[in-house]
Amino acid sequence: AQSVTQPDIHITVSEGASLELRCNYSYGATPYLFWYVQSPGQGLQLLLKYFSGDTLVQGIKGFEAEFKRSQSSFNLRKPSVHWSDAAEYFCAVGPPPGGYNKLIFGAGTRLAVHP
């Protein structure tokens, strides 16, 4: 079965420090991968997506992610975190073979940023 694992439930970094959020997936075919961000009480905003091609993808707000097939990973990175990046981040994979656009989400990683 398809699944997404985000090993870190909470992460705290200092403002200006680098950030890496981990995402591992289990998928039976070429995955389509996404990172979303959610501010408290809000909907989800798409940060970036990987469908094919270059395995390093750039997103909004200075984020990037790298697809590593050999490690079944799609980690999110940012070289210098800003206080406004404090939010919850979700990795998602989809769709299942033969299915509709049903995204499967990880449990999320809550990011706190210290001044």
Next chain:
Amino acid sequence: SQTIHQWPATLVQPVGSPLSLECTVEGTSNPNLYWYRQAAGRGLQLLFYSVGIGQISSEVPQNLSASRPQDRQFILSSKKLLLSDSGFYLCAWSRREVNTEAFFGQGTRLTVV
């Protein structure tokens, strides 16, 4: 551009009361529509999806139902709410083509008391 509207933003309902949450999409036609639920500290669980008017698929058995009376309207309902129905409900849409991203509404915080 496409927009998605979801309301109400917050709702407090007593146990046993009915529920109706509405979602509409503007600026696109024939979208796929989705209802997700997010419980506190957990990821998103897909509840229902729809590929067309009157076509609803349920992902998990539950106390809720969904309907799509118009192409860009998606409604989440319950006849009698349970305490366990509390959570954050998110509507989303995606283009009909396979393998595209989903776009989310702002969510509804439902508290059943």
